[in-house]
Amino acid sequence: GIVWSGGTAWTGAHHSWLCRQHFDLPGLQAAYDTTLETVLLATSRRARLDKAIVEMAHEPQWWPTVSRLQCLRGVGALTAFGLAVEVGDWSRFSGSTIGAYLGLVPTESSSGEGRHQGSITKTGNTHARRLLVEAAWHHRRPYRPTKTMRDRWDLAPAAARARGHAGNQRLHERWVRFNERKKRTVIANVAVARELAGWCWSLAVLDSDTS
Numbered sequence: 015g016i017v018w019s020g021g022t023a024w025t026g027a028h029h030s031w032l033c034r035q036h037f038d039l040p041g042l043q044a045a046y047d048t049t050l051e052t053v054l055l056a057t058s059r060r061a062r063l064d065k066a067i068v069e070m071a072h073e074p075q076w077w078p079t080v081s082r083l084q085c086l087r088g089v090g091a092l093t094a095f096g097l098a099v100e101v102g103d104w105s106r107f108s109g110s111t112i113g114a115y116l117g118l119v120p121t122e123s124s125s126g127e128g129r130h131q132g133s134i135t136k137t138g139n140t141h142a143r144r145l146l147v148e149a150a151w152h153h154r155r156p157y158r159p160t161k162t163m164r165d166r167w168d169l170a171p172a173a174a175r176a177r178g179h180a181g182n183q184r185l186h187e188r189w190v191r192f193n194e195r196k197k198r199t200v201i202a203n204v205a206v207a208r209e210l211a212g213w214c215w216s217l218a219v220l221d222s223d224t225s
Contacts, residue, residue, distance in 0.1 A: 024057070064092060071095035079104070082217040084166040085178025086210065087185070088152030093145050097214060100142040104218035112215040116143045118208040143207075146214070150207035153185035154199075174220055181213035 016035065020027055032050055037043045068091045071080045076098050083094035104112075113119050117137040136143070159167075159179070167175040185206055192202035 029054075067092055067095055071098075079218050081166075081170045082174040082178075082220055083214055085170050085174050085181075085217060086149070086213060087157070087163065087182050088149030088210075089214070090166075093149055096145050097142055098218070100139045100145075101218070104215055107215055109212040109215050113208040113211045115139075116146065116211055118143060118146065118204060118211055146207040146211050147204060150185070150203050150210050153182065153206055153210070154189045154203075155186075157182050157186040171220070174217055177213075177217055177220065181210075181217075185210060185213070 018028055018031060020031060022028070035046065037046060071077065071091045071094065076095060079098045080091060080094040083089050083097060084091065089097070101107075101112075101115075107115055115138045117140075159182075163182075167178065170178070188206050188209060189202065192199075192205070197205075
């Protein structure tokens with residue numbers, strides 16, 4: 015088969031490579047062209063939607079929360095806005111209850127031999143839980159604030175920057191400990207996502223007037 019070997023997919027180079035592919039059979043070429051056109055149209059539509067969401071994230075109703083949540087790794091404008099919309103009033107929760115609300119705490123069963131924990135409950139808001147699980151993977155890599163991260167910090171209050179920096183350090187340390195214990199990565203990531211939910215809560219309820 016024909017396989018792209020030029021690095022990351024869906025870049026400009028990958029797009030050019032896709033457009034250069036030609037086949038001898040007319041039917042195969044027609045099917046390929048139609049499929050490629052469908053993919054490119056969907057990609058363009060997603061880009062327009064992402065742009066619209068980022069614009070909404072900057073509206074006064076959402077921006078104070080979004081700008082603070084963005085101080086954490088893996089939480090860009092799209093993720094921050096999604097969490098802000100899905101959770102709504104963060105003050106309803108505490109750092110320990112937000113994880114339960116999002117279904118990120120393990121199930122428990124008791125017997126005469128003791129208490130046993132199982133898989134997470136997966137109750138609550140599915141979309142918010144998925145956003146946090148995806149964001150948690152970013153904390154697996156060594157923590158070095160990038161230019162993008164620092165640019166996002168510049169948009170947030172000083173207290174949020176400090177809180178976000180502390181959260182990023184702590185969450186990576188959690189990953190390091192899980193790796194040392196050879197914890198299954200999927201299970202470790204859910205545990206990091208649960209703690210990430212708590213850090214998000216602490217930033218969301220942070221006094222927006224703090225500077």
